[in-house]
Amino acid sequence: MSQPMPTSPKYDCIVIGSGHAGSCAALSAIDHGCTRVLLLDKCPEIWAGGNGFFTAGAHRTVHAGLADLLPLVENVPPAIASRIDVEPYTAEQFTNDIMRLSGGRSDARLVRTVVEESRDAIEWLRQTVGVPFTLSFNRQAYKVDGRHKFWGGMALSTRDGGKGLIATHRAALKRVGVETWFEAPATELIVQDGAIVGVVVERGGKQERVYAAAIVLAAGGYESSAALRNLHLGEGWENARVRGTPYNTGDGIFMAKAVGARLAGDWTGCHATCWDAHTQAETGDRELSNQFTKSGYPLGIMANNRGLRFVDEGADFRNFTYAAYGKAILRQPGGFAFQIFDSRAEGWLRKEEYRDGVVMKIRANSVDELAQKLVPHGLEDVDAFIRTVAEYNRATRMFAATCPERKWDPTVKDGVATHGLSLPKSNWALPLEESSLFAVKVTCGITFTFGGLRIDPDTASVLGDSGRPIPGLYCAGEIVGGLWYENYPGGSGLTAGAVFGRIAGREAGRRARQRR
Template sequence: MTWEIVDVLIAGGGNAALCAAISARRQGASVRIVEVAPKFYRGGNTRHTRNMRCAHDSATETLTGPYPEEEFFEDLLRVTGGNTNQELARFMISESKEMLDWITEQGVRFQPSLGGTLGLGRTNSFFLGGGRAMLNALYRTAEALGVEIHYDAEVVGLERDGDEFQAARVRIGESVENMPARSFIAAAGGFEANIDWLKQGWGEIADNFLIRGTPYNRGGVLRLLLDAGAQPNGDVTQCHAVAIDARAPKFDGGIITRLDCVVFGIVVNRNAERFYDEGEDIWPKRYAIWGRLVAAQPEQIAYIIFDSRSLKLFMPSLFPPIRADSISELAEKLDLDPQALNRTVTTFNASVRDGDFDSTVLDNCHTEGLSPPKSHWARRLETPPYYAFPVRPGITFTYLGTKVNREARIMMQDGRPATNMFAAGEIMAGNVLGQGYAAGIGMTIGSVFGRVAGKGAADYAQQ
């Protein structure tokens, strides 16, 4: 079966896809979305998000102060270690200033930013009702505008004439159907749910990874694009990876399995040894390094340990902490060597230099003569009961994707931009995120480049 041609065909159903669809439709283009997931699980990882990071010049009803473009750029450089396409990064940051108003115009609502350990009240806007509410608002707007949406629809082939897209082959049920379009937008996420692909970079340890988001992001569209001559961008091992509760499900555990308590205690591996500075920086700028750190430890598991003074200082997760009245008892419950854990805690406690504890700033509570150090928020573990969370690497999304230009056009291996193929969201996030992560920036990438891709695809189709 061959479907009627549309102006814009979009593969994907999350934030980037919907921003692209709405943008294209508001340009007057006819738009069709094909989403591989069933309707209940639509939206990829957007379902699990909470906020987005956008530059802004002044405080608003939901933001406590300005967040200038240059500060945003400096934050990005810091978390990526400079591994970013600076032209695209600056473009995205500049465009992000319009996104909060534009997203609101599409029906999304924001709430005042959360307090506590996140410390994002000035930089990030939180969705009222979370990511699913944000997603549902975009779907309502897209449907009201006449965007055609199909679920359980997997793109399994691309038909091209040179570098010009002609049609996609889409599996719906038992049949593979031909969907022609005048332009194509890939917004189908990364490949984090494809363990075999992860193993190409990580090896067998990828079997111990947990996938925080959708099980439907298996990289099918990305593989088709790379096979069709799209220029790859990024490293197969680079990804948004955080430390999540080791008791989380293999797939789709979402935001509620993340743990924000690293800065309030110590983190040890299977040998009951610390392996990194838990207080290196403000948590939103460092939480996304911990997945990779845990991945490098024996059996890809670690344990966050803290005492009763810190129990109420962070947002609770899905699973309760493991509790014990002594460090030895806690070690036994974690199947760690009690002597080794007691030695680690005793050495840590002896190195702590008291200061003015303040979880909202880089305080002066630190260790001396300890390797690795704890640079901030160091307090002795001495007030029972004691608590622990077991953690494993939780992969949110991968950074290997397609290279794009500032028009969101996919760059081909011969160095030219594709005639009518665009990409937005996680499938091209590695252009901006070569490594590392800052809270909320994934939604910024999807929204900005989705909107740009939608406009560009519509303009091409209507020429």
């Protein structure tokens, strides 16, 4: 929409979206010379933070091992440090993890930027924003032989998870004077001479045109819209549970498309995980938030309502399978499944996710009893369920008999597998002790969608249909397309949001200085 532009824009930078990426962009813009920054969000203030609020706060980053991470974290007394094992995580490993999970389809330039800038982004978050990082003992480590052993290439989280992360951002934004409008949806980008010069905002029942030297889109994907999920992800996705904010309905993507932005990425893909089946459908819970995740399946098995296993629960560390296995659950009859454990596994499960009061556990003293108890919860084939558990137990014992040298260890891919099953369990396969079984009913919780906008990774500029940057328009966060395909390594989303948020803010500052 072409409109006359004031001689002097009111703001140097406008950021649309109050989540992690948007907050990083606004704070980075201040760092790089913007003096007047406005942050907009259509949600009420109580919903500030977008999906970042609902995360565990995990950040995947390149690092050189424990000694490199200790200066970043606040929860490791010297007496404990000597009992912690954290292997280095190299740029090559980080890159390979993204590329192997995407089948090599991820945009290599985007990946390179995220990986190479990850460590600096963490340092900036700690020093400039004030984010309190911790080692994620509860989520990424098991205590084995008296030592805390981290696994899966990730170790960093934030104090109080996503809640703490967003609270820190909110305090930092206030401290540096970023102006924030809530319940103020941006509905249209204003174009002047081919450049983006402002946005149309609905505020107080009226439309208002607000001008700025640079606009940063950080309004998330479209996962909160059942209609758009059905359209782009396919039939059945309208039944997925929304894990986070109900306000991510694709607004930023479609505003950008209306001014010629190029779409990119996996429009049939998303991040989805095993989610408590007893949750509400259309929004996350701001109190329990990430605790509804049910990520313990590598320590047990999963069966659908026909009583059949449908994934290799031990194919890889949870970090590398959970974003895909939520989709696998949705594809099962009825869109749900049962996770099955015994008392031996129960002690290794995350208390935040599996403690009494957070999850309903269906307990039994035999497989037959458990099968009967699952019928009111949706199990349709009792005999098949009993057969599945019996065959799994037999296959684990056969493997143990043929490979006695293999030792169960949840901190490594231990190769303790099944023998003779058409669908194997490749690691951590122990028989389920029939005297102490329990089941948890899970469904698919959608986190964010993978399709979005094409950007220049060096500047976070949104690219137009011509392949050239649209002047004045930048983006960061889940709205970026081309980074993730089909699956993704846990903890990468917040890191990517910080990396491209910092870049977008830097470029906004550069453009604001030029226009002055």
